[in-house]
Amino acid sequence: MNARGFTEEQEEFAAAVRQFAAKECGTREQRAVLTDDNREQHHxxxxxxxxxxxxxxVSIPEEYGGSGGGILEQVILFEELWRGMVPVHGAGTSHTVAGVYKRYASEQQKKDVLGAICAGEVMSISISEPGAGSDAAAISCKAVRDGDVYRINGQKTWCSDAQFASKILLVARTGRGHRPHDGLTMFEIPTSTPGLDIRPIRTMGGGAEVNDLFFTDVEVPVTAVVGEEGGAWRQVMAGLNGERIVCAAQGLGMAQRSFDDLLGYLREREQFGAPIGSFQAVRHRVADLAIEIEASRALTYDTARRVAANEGAPEELVRATSMAKVKVTETAKRVALEGVQLMGGYGYTLEFDMERHLRLAIPATIYAGTNEIQRDIISSTFGLRPGRS
Structure with missing residues (x-):
C-alpha cells in the first residue's frame, strides 16, 4: 500500500481515471464543447x-456486468471524475439507484438495471416533492393498485438527471401505517411512460440538472415494484451511507480541483514585481486550505473503509457518513470561495474556472440531504433530539 492506503490495483485505477479526464476534458476548449460553454453538467x-x-x-457485481469492486473504488472514481471536471452528472444518481437494486431488486430487475448502468444508461431517483423535501414522511404522490397495475398521480421535484435518464426509481405512497414513513413504495418508471411529464429546472449550476416530474394516471405493472410494498423508507435509509460517501468524494474532487487551479494562478500572477503567491497573507490562506483538504481526504477514505467493512454500530456509521458529507462539501465551498477572493476580478470572470467551481460547490451542501439535516442526524446519534411541545 502507498501513503493513501491504496492497494496497487486501486492506485492504478485512480491513475487511469485521472488520465482519462486529462485526455477527454483536460482543456477549457474541450470542456466548453462538452458542457455547452459551462451551461450543462452531463454529456x-x-x-x-x-x-x-x-x-x-466499478462497484457492481461481475454477474451483472460490473467489475465487482466496492465502496472504496466508488469513492476513488468520483473523486477523480469531479477533480477532472468530467461532465457526467448522471453517474452519481445512477450509482445511488444501483445501491438500491443490489440490495432489494428482483433478480430480473438487477440484470436489467445494473447491466444497463454498466452499459452507460443513466438512472434517476425521485423522493422529494414540493411539500416533502427533508420531511419524506409528507410524501403525497400516490400509487393505487388496480388489478395487475398501479396508477400513479402526483408531483415530484428536484429530481436529478431525469431528463436524460432511461428509468426513474420513484418513491410513492401506497398506503398509511402506524409510523409516518409507513406506506411508501419504490417503483421503477421508464421515462417514456405515457402520462409522465419531465420539466427541467434551471439552476445556478448553469444548466438544468434537476427536474419537476408530473404523473397523470401513469400506469406501471405490479412487477415495477422494487423491494417490498410499503418498505421504501427502510430501503432508502439503507442506502444513505453510500450516497453520503459519494457526495463526500465528489466534494473532495471539487475541492482539490479548485485548489489546483488557484495554486497555478498564484504562482503565475504577479503584482508589485513578485508572484502574488509569495505574499504571506496569501501563503497562509493557501496553507489553511491545504490542511482542510487533507483532513477531508482522510475523513472520506477512513469512513469509506469503515462502511465497506461494516465496522461499528449502525448509528456510528450514520454519524461518520453524515460528518464526511458535511465536512467535505463545506470544504469544497470554502476552497472555491477563497479561490474567487484570492484571484480578485479574475475569480468571477468566465475566462477562468473558479466561478464555476463555486457555482457547483454551493449546491453540494444542499443535495442528498442538506448539511443542516446532516447536523441534525449527527446530533441525534449522541442522543440529542429536538424537544416536543
Whole structure:
C-alpha cells in the first residue's frame, strides 16, 4: 500500500481515471464543447466512453456486468471524475439507484438495471416533492393498485438527471401505517411512460440538472415494484451511507480541483514585481486550505473503509457518513470561495474556472440531504433530539 492506503490495483485505477479526464476534458476548449460553454453538467458521449472503459460498473457485481469492486473504488472514481471536471452528472444518481437494486431488486430487475448502468444508461431517483423535501414522511404522490397495475398521480421535484435518464426509481405512497414513513413504495418508471411529464429546472449550476416530474394516471405493472410494498423508507435509509460517501468524494474532487487551479494562478500572477503567491497573507490562506483538504481526504477514505467493512454500530456509521458529507462539501465551498477572493476580478470572470467551481460547490451542501439535516442526524446519534411541545 502507498501513503493513501491504496492497494496497487486501486492506485492504478485512480491513475487511469485521472488520465482519462486529462485526455477527454483536460482543456477549457474541450470542456466548453462538452458542457455547452459551462451551461450543462452531463454529456452523453463522455458518459459512453466511461462506460466502455468499464468505470461505471466499478462497484457492481461481475454477474451483472460490473467489475465487482466496492465502496472504496466508488469513492476513488468520483473523486477523480469531479477533480477532472468530467461532465457526467448522471453517474452519481445512477450509482445511488444501483445501491438500491443490489440490495432489494428482483433478480430480473438487477440484470436489467445494473447491466444497463454498466452499459452507460443513466438512472434517476425521485423522493422529494414540493411539500416533502427533508420531511419524506409528507410524501403525497400516490400509487393505487388496480388489478395487475398501479396508477400513479402526483408531483415530484428536484429530481436529478431525469431528463436524460432511461428509468426513474420513484418513491410513492401506497398506503398509511402506524409510523409516518409507513406506506411508501419504490417503483421503477421508464421515462417514456405515457402520462409522465419531465420539466427541467434551471439552476445556478448553469444548466438544468434537476427536474419537476408530473404523473397523470401513469400506469406501471405490479412487477415495477422494487423491494417490498410499503418498505421504501427502510430501503432508502439503507442506502444513505453510500450516497453520503459519494457526495463526500465528489466534494473532495471539487475541492482539490479548485485548489489546483488557484495554486497555478498564484504562482503565475504577479503584482508589485513578485508572484502574488509569495505574499504571506496569501501563503497562509493557501496553507489553511491545504490542511482542510487533507483532513477531508482522510475523513472520506477512513469512513469509506469503515462502511465497506461494516465496522461499528449502525448509528456510528450514520454519524461518520453524515460528518464526511458535511465536512467535505463545506470544504469544497470554502476552497472555491477563497479561490474567487484570492484571484480578485479574475475569480468571477468566465475566462477562468473558479466561478464555476463555486457555482457547483454551493449546491453540494444542499443535495442528498442538506448539511443542516446532516447536523441534525449527527446530533441525534449522541442522543440529542429536538424537544416536543
Amino acid at each position: 452523453d458521449s463522455i458518459y459512453a466512453k466511461i462506460a466502455a472503459s468499464g468505470y461505471l460498473g
